[in-house]
Amino acid sequence: MISDTNDNLKIENSAPDVAVLVIRHLYKSFGNNHVLDDFNLEMQKGESVVVLGRSGSGKSVLIKCVIGLLEPDKGNIELFGDDLTGISEEELDKIRAKVGFLFQSNALYDSMTVRENLEFPLRRHWIQVTQEEVNIMVLDALEDVGLAHTIDMMPVELSGGMRKRIALARTLILKPEIILYDEPTTGLDSITSKEIITLMRVIQEKYNTTSLIISHDMNCVHMASNRVVILVDGKCYASGTYQELEQSMDPKVKQFFE
Amino acid sequence: MLLAPNLKLFLIEVGDLSRFVGHFFQQWFKPRYEVAEFFRQCYVIGYKSLPLIGLTAFIMGLVITMQLRPSMVEYGVESQLPVIVGIAIIREIGPVITALIFAGKIGSSIGAELGSMRVTEQIDAMEVSGTNPFKYLVVTRVFASVLMLPVLVLLGDAISLYGSYLGVNIRSTTSSYLFWTQIVNVLSFSDVLPAFVKSFFFGFAVGIIGCYKGYNSKKGTEGVGRSANSSVVLSSIMIFVIDLLAVQITDLLGLN
Numbered sequence: 001m002i003s004d005t006n007d008n009l010k011i012e013n014s015a016p017d018v019a020v021l022v023i024r025h026l027y028k029s030f031g032n033n034h035v036l037d038d039f040n041l042e043m044q045k046g047e048s049v050v051v052l053g054r055s056g057s058g059k060s061v062l063i064k065c066v067i068g069l070l071e072p073d074k075g076n077i078e079l080f081g082d083d084l085t086g087i088s089e090e091e092l093d094k095i096r097a098k099v100g101f102l103f104q105s106n107a108l109y110d111s112m113t114v115r116e117n118l119e120f121p122l123r124r125h126w127i128q129v130t131q132e133e134v135n136i137m138v139l140d141a142l143e144d145v146g147l148a149h150t151i152d153m154m155p156v157e158l159s160g161g162m163r164k165r166i167a168l169a170r171t172l173i174l175k176p177e178i179i180l181y182d183e184p185t186t187g188l189d190s191i192t193s194k195e196i197i198t199l200m201r202v203i204q205e206k207y208n209t210t211s212l213i214i215s216h217d218m219n220c221v222h223m224a225s226n227r228v229v230i231l232v233d234g235k236c237y238a239s240g241t242y243q244e245l246e247q248s249m250d251p252k253v254k255q256f257f258e
Numbered sequence: 259m260l261l262a263p264n265l266k267l268f269l270i271e272v273g274d275l276s277r278f279v280g281h282f283f284q285q286w287f288k289p290r291y292e293v294a295e296f297f298r299q300c301y302v303i304g305y306k307s308l309p310l311i312g313l314t315a316f317i318m319g320l321v322i323t324m325q326l327r328p329s330m331v332e333y334g335v336e337s338q339l340p341v342i343v344g345i346a347i348i349r350e351i352g353p354v355i356t357a358l359i360f361a362g363k364i365g366s367s368i369g370a371e372l373g374s375m376r377v378t379e380q381i382d383a384m385e386v387s388g389t390n391p392f393k394y395l396v397v398t399r400v401f402a403s404v405l406m407l408p409v410l411v412l413l414g415d416a417i418s419l420y421g422s423y424l425g426v427n428i429r430s431t432t433s434s435y436l437f438w439t440q441i442v443n444v445l446s447f448s449d450v451l452p453a454f455v456k457s458f459f460f461g462f463a464v465g466i467i468g469c470y471k472g473y474n475s476k477k478g479t480e481g482v483g484r485s486a487n488s489s490v491v492l493s494s495i496m497i498f499v500i501d502l503l504a505v506q507i508t509d510l511l512g513l514n
């Protein structure tokens with residue numbers, strides 16, 4: 001059945017297990033364009049939630065708010081129990097070190113090799129790390145995505161699917177507790193998409209990470225989610241498992257499953 | 259009114275640029291200092307511009323000398339050719355031409371590089387990787403421009419004068435000793451210093467405008483092209499504006 005998440009929010013935080021991510025009454029607009037309009041979401045450790053929404057519905061805006069790249073107009077975002085509102089730059093960096101972000105466009109640094117791309121977040125977040133440790137971690141992350149042989153290549157020399165995997169490796173290298181995926185399969189053919197999704201699930205199990213996945217690819221939604229949240233008009237319109245939502249009679253939910 | 263929307267856009271642009279410059283002055287002295295990236299930018303911005311600046315400066319000195327000679331001969335002051343050329347190059351032509359070429363090469367490449375980093379979310383990726391992209395990208399590039407352009411101007415002046423020496427020797431012969439002592443004797447502090455000081459400002463203008471245009475690039479590849487293009491146009495205009503201001507200021511200070 002479909003539950004309105006506003007009711008779910010009443011759960012008290014008294015449990016010793018703090019939610020990894022809590023979004024409460026989030027508002028964000030650009031001029032007259034009200035992109036997020038009272039959005040709510042709560043995620044527990046190890047959960048894998050897919051946010052489903054049409055193009056331009058504000059999915060990227062939502063996760064950019066979560067990582068602090070955009071500042072919400074109103075509302076709270078808590079990561080690991082820390083509220084992001086009004087937080088200092090140093091505090092924010094400490095939280096960001098525990099969060100992975102896979103960009104929609106991969107955002108690999110064009111001027112750096114694959115190795116330097118992977119080293120960048122390591123050296124920046126963990127200042128006291130030796131070159132040997134860095135080398136081992138870079139190789140580990142590349143092996144996780146099956147691309148150890150590309151270590152000295154430049155991003156332009158790689159295919160779209162390979163670039164996505166390198167971006168994923170760069171996200172993984174800090175062993176984040178939560179990973180935010182912005183449309184991980186967009187622009188990839190269906191076989192490569194499946195590989196990426198499988199990889200995401202393998203990583204999820206190996207490191208027991210929490211995943212927030214933004215997508216409109218039903219394959220991805222079906223394979224990668226424990227729970228699906230539908231974003232319509234800036235609100236969390238419906239939420240439930242894939243199977244629950246698939247049976248829904250609501251026209252706004254149904255349109256995604258056709 | 260046709261002008262009104264353009265004027266409004268222009269004022270918005272001025273406001274945004276001023277805010278960007280203000281942000282620069284707030285940020286540059288705060289740690290963390292991106293020293294390694296700064297040196298890398300000095301290499302890219304300074305050292306790699308050297309061949310281009312050297313070539314244009316050489317041709318400039320040679321051509322000016324050859325162009326001036328007929329008039330000088332006509333007035334019977336041919337012997338003063340090195341002096342006239344030397345003053346023109348050191349006071350005005352050297353700094354301005356070098357700065358304009360620098361704007362064309364470095365302004366456009368900074369604009370395009372930061373622009374494509376912006377539209378492909380690389381700047382956002384830096385930010386989530388525990389790096390302040392403004393310090394890492396903007397502050398380092400602006401400082402590298404400010405420090406490297408005056409050096410390039412000095413080298414360019416020297417190469418121009420060498421070109422001029424060859425230009426003098428095409429039709430008549432001067433010993434290089436005579437050529438250089440003639441120039442050095444006539445040059446004073448007030449010729450060299452204002453020219454040197456204004457090249458720091460030229461460097462700042464090129465660096466900050468390139469960064470501003472790139473950093474605020476609009477989505478899409480068209481946006482990147484536009485950033486590169488408009489940073490060259492705007493910084494070239496700024497070079498002339500600064501030049502105009504500089505001559506007024508040196509005048510007021512009685513350094514002329």
Ligand SMILES: Nc1ncnc2c1ncn2[C@@H]1O[C@H](COP(=O)(O)OP(=O)(O)OP(=O)(O)O)[C@@H](O)[C@H]1O
Pocket residue numbers: 030033035053054055056057058059060061062104183
């Ligand atoms: N920086 C910004 N300034 C102004 N408007 C913005 C900005 N970022 C996003 N928007 C607007 O917010 C809305 C949502 O954008 P968003 O990128 O979140 O969509 P999306 O759901 O991720 O779409 P897609 O599936 O195409 O990636 C769009 O209407 C967009 O124009």
Ligand SMILES: [Mg+2]
Pocket residue numbers: 059060061104182183
């Ligand atoms: Mg998006």
